[in-house]
Amino acid sequence: MTYCVAITMDAGLVFCSDSRTNAGVDQVSTYGKMYHYSVRGERDFIVLSAGNLATTQAVVSQIKRDIRDNAATSLKTLPDIAEAASYLGEISRQEQDKHVSVGGPNGGTSFEASFIIGGQVAGDKPRLAMVYPQGNHITTSKDTPYLQIGESKYGKPILDRILSAGTTLENAARCALVSMDSTMRSNLTVGPPIELGIYPADSFALTRFRFDDDDDYLRALKKAWDKYLIEAFDRLPSLNWSDSVSHDEQG
Amino acid sequence: MTYCVAITMDAGLVFCSDSRTNAGVDQVSTYGKMYHYSVRGERDFIVLSAGNLATTQAVVSQIKRDIRDNAATSLKTLPDIAEAASYLGEISRQEQDKHVSVGGPNGGTSFEASFIIGGQVAGDKPRLAMVYPQGNHITTSKDTPYLQIGESKYGKPILDRILSAGTTLENAARCALVSMDSTMRSNLTVGPPIELGIYPADSFALTRFRFDDDDDYLRALKKAWDKYLIEAFDRLPSLNWSDSVSHDEQG
Numbered sequence: 001m002t003y004c005v006a007i008t009m010d011a012g013l014v015f016c017s018d019s020r021t022n023a024g025v026d027q028v029s030t031y032g033k034m035y036h037y038s039v040r041g042e043r044d045f046i047v048l049s050a051g052n053l054a055t056t057q058a059v060v061s062q063i064k065r066d067i068r069d070n071a072a073t074s075l076k077t078l079p080d081i082a083e084a085a086s087y088l089g090e091i092s093r094q095e096q097d098k099h100v101s102v103g104g105p106n107g108g109t110s111f112e113a114s115f116i117i118g119g120q121v122a123g124d125k126p127r128l129a130m131v132y133p134q135g136n137h138i139t140t141s142k143d144t145p146y147l148q149i150g151e152s153k154y155g156k157p158i159l160d161r162i163l164s165a166g167t168t169l170e171n172a173a174r175c176a177l178v179s180m181d182s183t184m185r186s187n188l189t190v191g192p193p194i195e196l197g198i199y200p201a202d203s204f205a206l207t208r209f210r211f212d213d214d215d216d217y218l219r220a221l222k223k224a225w226d227k228y229l230i231e232a233f234d235r236l237p238s239l240n241w242s243d244s245v246s247h248d249e250q251g
Numbered sequence: 252m253t254y255c256v257a258i259t260m261d262a263g264l265v266f267c268s269d270s271r272t273n274a275g276v277d278q279v280s281t282y283g284k285m286y287h288y289s290v291r292g293e294r295d296f297i298v299l300s301a302g303n304l305a306t307t308q309a310v311v312s313q314i315k316r317d318i319r320d321n322a323a324t325s326l327k328t329l330p331d332i333a334e335a336a337s338y339l340g341e342i343s344r345q346e347q348d349k350h351v352s353v354g355g356p357n358g359g360t361s362f363e364a365s366f367i368i369g370g371q372v373a374g375d376k377p378r379l380a381m382v383y384p385q386g387n388h389i390t391t392s393k394d395t396p397y398l399q400i401g402e403s404k405y406g407k408p409i410l411d412r413i414l415s416a417g418t419t420l421e422n423a424a425r426c427a428l429v430s431m432d433s434t435m436r437s438n439l440t441v442g443p444p445i446e447l448g449i450y451p452a453d454s455f456a457l458t459r460f461r462f463d464d465d466d467d468y469l470r471a472l473k474k475a476w477d478k479y480l481i482e483a484f485d486r487l488p489s490l491n492w493s494d495s496v497s498h499d500e501q502g
Binding site for chain 1: 404405406407408409411412413421422424425426429433436437458459460461468471472475476477479480481482483484485486487488489490491492494495496
């Protein structure tokens, strides 16, 4: 499994991904899941991937090949994030179709992969899209400023409570890291190193961080969050025991 | 779907369940999922249920019938929580077996249900068990002081961060309510009223609460948690931008 989250705010975009992949519990590897392509001052694309590793690697390879070969359609030429998402979805679906079959040795195997693609093309604002395994995609909205792929449930509540359009890049980045930490605690198949990318609107420059398991900042963040959360918890209003209702069924 | 959580501490037990059931998005109903049986000073059993509503209702009916009819094996006679869990698992499996079939009109339908059973029998300490749809069960441990059934992922991180054997009943109850709130925000199929049961060790008395959507305490709790969480968040250590690594792939 995998966990990736991307957040859009007025101030820009934040991307965060883990690096663990697994095919069963004894086939665990480390692969980065964040790919970045930029033409300085003109376009920045960031791609996060989850799902079948062979599919995601093949898709990223194809994206790179199209750039290198100056294909008619590539991240070098596509006019906006929406078209880039369609292009990525089409590659992903084609790659899956190569292997899927109803019966035979591949029958029943899932080759599905999901992607988040975001960034900015000069003249447009920064945008995000999530590409489904089926190849179609959705974007964020004012009410839902983030997109997740992979093991998304454990890390969702903190995003819902903290994020809004006015969130700063710094806060969104920390929120993504806390969301990642909550997920790593609860699910063994999500693990470090953690990659973080911060894209300030109109900057055409991505600032990237990589946090290993023993990273000082990540450890300080986790420790502080645990401590402050318990402090916050202790301040919650007390339960009024006289509000109890009693409807015991006596034997 | 459903969300139920039960917590065991030195101080006693806490149970929390939502009341929403659904079979598709337009067949949503309200049913309590907490059943309590006690013989004052001698035994207290609390049962939480998730899964197929017909199965869970049939199981609780059978439990009640066995008590009423003075059956040889019932919550009136069983010597401990472990045997009560086995008894509950056996009823659940038998009830599912009545309806399951490979083909025919019932083919492919899931009649599965999960249960948490907890409480205390005089002479033993308070205990919890989770009964799988297959009929077998697990208990808590020192490291895992809680059990969940239903839509468990959204509400898990807060339990992991707050709970330990030394947690007070009051804090465990508030933690269960925060965990429930996180789940309700993220999943439409989990909803109020929320039922809460607090069982102090050796009390042989369950204190029950019921919180409707507009309950003053529940609203105050949610509001305070949102506020304190944001405050806690703002105190987190700042990201050191100079720690960034740059490995952009330029076009």
